Amino acid sequence: MRGQRFKLATFCASLLSLAPSHFLPLKFLLLALLAASVGRERRIMDTDEECSIVLELPETDPFFDKKKKLLRSKGFSPKERIYLRSSSKPGWMSATVEVLLQIARIIQLNEVELYFAEDDVCMSMEFYSLRNELEALNSIVLLIDISLSSCSDLHTNILQGLRQTILDLISDLGDKNSVKVVVEKDHSCNQEERLIEWGESNGVKTELKIAYIEGAGRGAIARKDLKVGDIALEIPVSIIISEELIQETEMYGVLKEIDGISSETILLLWSMKEKYNSDSKFKIYFDALPEKFNTGLSFSIQAITVLDGTLLLEEIMQARQHLHAQYDELFPALCNTFPDIFPPELYTWEKFLWACELWYSNSMKIKYSDGKLKTCLIPIAGFLNHSLCPHVLHYGQVDPAKNSLKFRLSRPCRSGEECCLSYGNFSSSHLITFYGFLPQGDNPYDVIPLDIDGTDVDSNEDIPRSNWTSHMVRGTWLSRDHKIFYYGLPSPLLDHLRRCRSPMLRTKTFLQESLENELEVLENLKDIFDEMMGNMGEIDLDDRENCYWDEKLAMDFKNTQRRIAHSVSTSCLAGMDMLKNELYKCMAEDILG
Numbered sequence: 001m002r003g004q005r006f007k008l009a010t011f012c013a014s015l016l017s018l019a020p021s022h023f024l025p026l027k028f029l030l031l032a033l034l035a036a037s038v039g040r041e042r043r044i045m046d047t048d049e050e051c052s053i054v055l056e057l058p059e060t061d062p063f064f065d066k067k068k069k070l071l072r073s074k075g076f077s078p079k080e081r082i083y084l085r086s087s088s089k090p091g092w093m094s095a096t097v098e099v100l101l102q103i104a105r106i107i108q109l110n111e112v113e114l115y116f117a118e119d120d121v122c123m124s125m126e127f128y129s130l131r132n133e134l135e136a137l138n139s140i141v142l143l144i145d146i147s148l149s150s151c152s153d154l155h156t157n158i159l160q161g162l163r164q165t166i167l168d169l170i171s172d173l174g175d176k177n178s179v180k181v182v183v184e185k186d187h188s189c190n191q192e193e194r195l196i197e198w199g200e201s202n203g204v205k206t207e208l209k210i211a212y213i214e215g216a217g218r219g220a221i222a223r224k225d226l227k228v229g230d231i232a233l234e235i236p237v238s239i240i241i242s243e244e245l246i247q248e249t250e251m252y253g254v255l256k257e258i259d260g261i262s263s264e265t266i267l268l269l270w271s272m273k274e275k276y277n278s279d280s281k282f283k284i285y286f287d288a289l290p291e292k293f294n295t296g297l298s299f300s301i302q303a304i305t306v307l308d309g310t311l312l313l314e315e316i317m318q319a320r321q322h323l324h325a326q327y328d329e330l331f332p333a334l335c336n337t338f339p340d341i342f343p344p345e346l347y348t349w350e351k352f353l354w355a356c357e358l359w360y361s362n363s364m365k366i367k368y369s370d371g372k373l374k375t376c377l378i379p380i381a382g383f384l385n386h387s388l389c390p391h392v393l394h395y396g397q398v399d400p401a402k403n404s405l406k407f408r409l410s411r412p413c414r415s416g417e418e419c420c421l422s423y424g425n426f427s428s429s430h431l432i433t434f435y436g437f438l439p440q441g442d443n444p445y446d447v448i449p450l451d452i453d454g455t456d457v458d459s460n461e462d463i464p465r466s467n468w469t470s471h472m473v474r475g476t477w478l479s480r481d482h483k484i485f486y487y488g489l490p491s492p493l494l495d496h497l498r499r500c501r502s503p504m505l506r507t508k509t510f511l512q513e514s515l516e517n518e519l520e521v522l523e524n525l526k527d528i529f530d531e532m533m534g535n536m537g538e539i540d541l542d543d544r545e546n547c548y549w550d551e552k553l554a555m556d557f558k559n560t561q562r563r564i565a566h567s568v569s570t571s572c573l574a575g576m577d578m579l580k581n582e583l584y585k586c587m588a589e590d591i592l593g
């Protein structure tokens, strides 16, 4: 089962981590990989006719070995120099872009994407996720920009042409995948506008305005067309709510004496009181916060009952128990001992839960100029909603030159379009528990973790080991390879199950023993998912419209889980049919001699 994380969640702490790049001066050849499209022009030239871009998988990457293996399977090494040379041959640009992208995609894979990527080894065209595609394209733009800043005039045109091609790809990706949102015009945004005015008077720069978005509360809308690299929002550190702000307070003096108390908990307790402080510097911010956060943490018993048979039920129950235990440790003791600092009426369980939901759904982890990572509340930035195809990928690092946090666009945002972030690569269960919504579109991180022993068994030396210690599935509609031995299911899982059943068997062959082993693996997997669907029961979606928000969300979640389980079961069944056919052929050959 998946490990539960109940520390204050990051709203999104993704920090820019791009492969180190070097612009290498000229004089080199076209990479052999490009030779096919640009002609066999592998002459060594001592002229200024070529320039190159280096894509490198950093050795510090936590998945270095796995990514290196994947790169090698596609004919690349962890450090690849791609030579760029203007050519009149048609197709040189698209061939160059394809090679750059193949490598950049692998470098930018995250753990879940990598787990599911292994079954696509033989595919030449890859697409791992919208996030990955945007990261990969943006990392190439960054490398080109570095090259442009130091290249000779001769290469400016080539690099600019390449840059434009990549920007066009980013734009197309956004156009194809952005979700149409409906702005609710009848809501007044006076409070939000006051907050923006206050922010601007304190140094905030914004190209966004706030509006109500159907199904998502407030959201930030672009005031004008914004392009890749533009700063949609800039927040000075002086208006960010973080640990430092409260260190001089009386409350801090009391709380820091409590053994093991985290700075996040101290901040949370401070925010419970500050919300009611009419002299607070952040009064306008607190006034603009919702009175109620509808996250999984405040699901009713009815909604929790709907979740029966899913892991989310357990996740929510455990999270609530954890918070209750934390509350009981501190209250009423603090109110009794320091009633002036902790007035009992401000420190009720309901108000504590409100503050937990605020911090879970609105805080961001920010890296300050001194390298410290701090959980913060960021006025105005807290209006930005989450998307699977976000406009802003990286926003977690303070710019030391300006002492501000910049929300730079990784894809264009047109005037009137909602500008979104990525809160992180979260499953639906995490998004429901801590944020209270299900994103629109196919969430590639929506996995069902499997409670199987992940440790590798001793097996035939020749059989490749995948080295994954935990396993999962996701909707098999997201996979492209449904052929025999793949079935749209993750290869690390299949390999593990094959080895568990028959450690010494040479797998993925058309020999009878291997096919029989394969059939048993799929039968077992199908049984697990059929049982899972049975445990979840049927959902009557006709009732949905008359239900409360939490019951609707619970039903929608269960529906997505059933869809995933159903897709796995169906893929197993299709695989079993393929295997039975092959077994018949095997047996017929045996009989016919």
Ligand SMILES: C[S@@+](CC[C@H](N)C(=O)[O-])C[C@H]1O[C@@H](n2cnc3c(N)ncnc32)[C@H](O)[C@@H]1O
Pocket (backbone or CB within 6 Å): 215, 216, 217, 218, 219, 290, 361, 362, 381, 382, 383, 384, 385, 386, 387, 434, 435, 436, 437, 438, 439, 440
């Ligand atoms: C940081 S706040 C964003 C602003 C928020 N919409 C508001 O009105 O204050 C995060 C919350 O916004 C909502 N939200 C964010 N992204 C969403 C999405 N894609 N769909 C629906 N709700 C979303 C969820 O309620 C989430 O807990």
